[in-house]
Amino acid sequence: MSNAITRHIPNTVTCLNLFSGCIASVMAFESKYELALGFIILSAIFDFFDGMLARLLNAHSPIGKELDSLADDVSFGVAPALIVFSFLKESGLHYPDFLTPIQSYIPYLAFIIAVFSALRLAKFNVDERQTSSFIGLPTPANALFWGSLIVGAGDLLLMHVNAVVIVALVIVFSLLLTAEIPMFSLKFKNLGWKDNKISYIFILVSIPMLIIFKLSGIAAVITWYIILSLLTQKANK
Template identity: 55%
Template sequence: MKKHIPNLFTCLNLFSGCIACTMAFQGEYFWVVFFVILGSIFDFFDGFMARLLKAYSDIGKELDSLADLVSFGVAPSLIVFHYITSALGAESALHSLQNILPYFAFVLTIFSALRLAKFNIDTRQTTSFIGLPTPANALFWISLCYGLNEKFVASDTIVYIIIVLIVIFSLLMVSEIPMFSLKVKNLKLKGNELKYLLIIFCIAAIAIWQIMGIAATIIFYIALTLVSYKKVKE
């Protein structure tokens, strides 16, 4: 019985991702954020329960990737698609591309799939990550789109920035850059300095920028990783 418990959490992750997708179709940005975050919580607990119960299985590994692709690949792409579509209104100079440009959002889905496939066959990623994890990528996009929709007037400049960010984040997901994991084996400061620093920044960012603070936290996470990676190489 216990071997099915991690898979239950994985299925709840998938279910949350499916709801997030339907919310994205309806332009319900807040609920996309809510259900993707909920999916990421379930994603954390499926791995946690698998380790706690020693209930590892090949089907669990494959199911986890399939669930992640929906929750952290398709759902964020759909909200980006919706935002770009709504931004390319009649007054936009890019209005003629309204039936083409929004589909570029699904490049994120493609690279999320590549990232997950790479993770499944890469034995180096047991205690840390190689490349940007798909949940981090998803959290960035859903919080960014929510913030842009709530606090900024849509413009062609923002669309251009989103296109550039899609390219950057897609490449980060399949990059060879080592990125630290948030899995905590103990609560000691030594060895967890980067994790605690990220948590402190996250709390401050959300207090200042609300949901958009999540996107700022992911940017900070990437910056911390790049700085630490550069120091290691030196």
């Protein structure tokens, strides 16, 4: 295979990530939350393989780096923002009386997710510290949190949670995207317990969460990931 063809393979996979993210955004806008989550997951798969292929084929390029960030902001920024936007417009979602005059404007706050995702991706591109771990919540994790929360626990949210809680979560998770908080990576250097203790603890707790909570367990696992990262940071101080 010629170098001219090889160097375009990772970028092609990145474009598939973008294409899938665009479809996820349309599905989210139409309140087809399950399909939106499905295409976000597909985007995450493409996002994993474009980086892996770039390393395997030694096909890194400045264009690929920029294209990857643009694709990720659509798939993991705009798409989850549209999921939340549509959910905040659900007729069954309770709004406190004091928000009634501005209720029609509140859903637009969901796009804070897209803005902070773009900031997080731009920061990642210029931050040389994020080679073996992350600083701030990765955008795919944030997107999967929102998608799985709305799909897996949407009915419970409509019954027991009001719009203020959703908006508060939007703000908290958006700030986590750009927060100066070290987040561990699940990359294994070997299979030993000592070098991978945090990853093993994370996985051992995550499995029963997924079994018990099913689809919404993904949101629980990501919350656990954040908590464990915070505990690890505190223990290392």
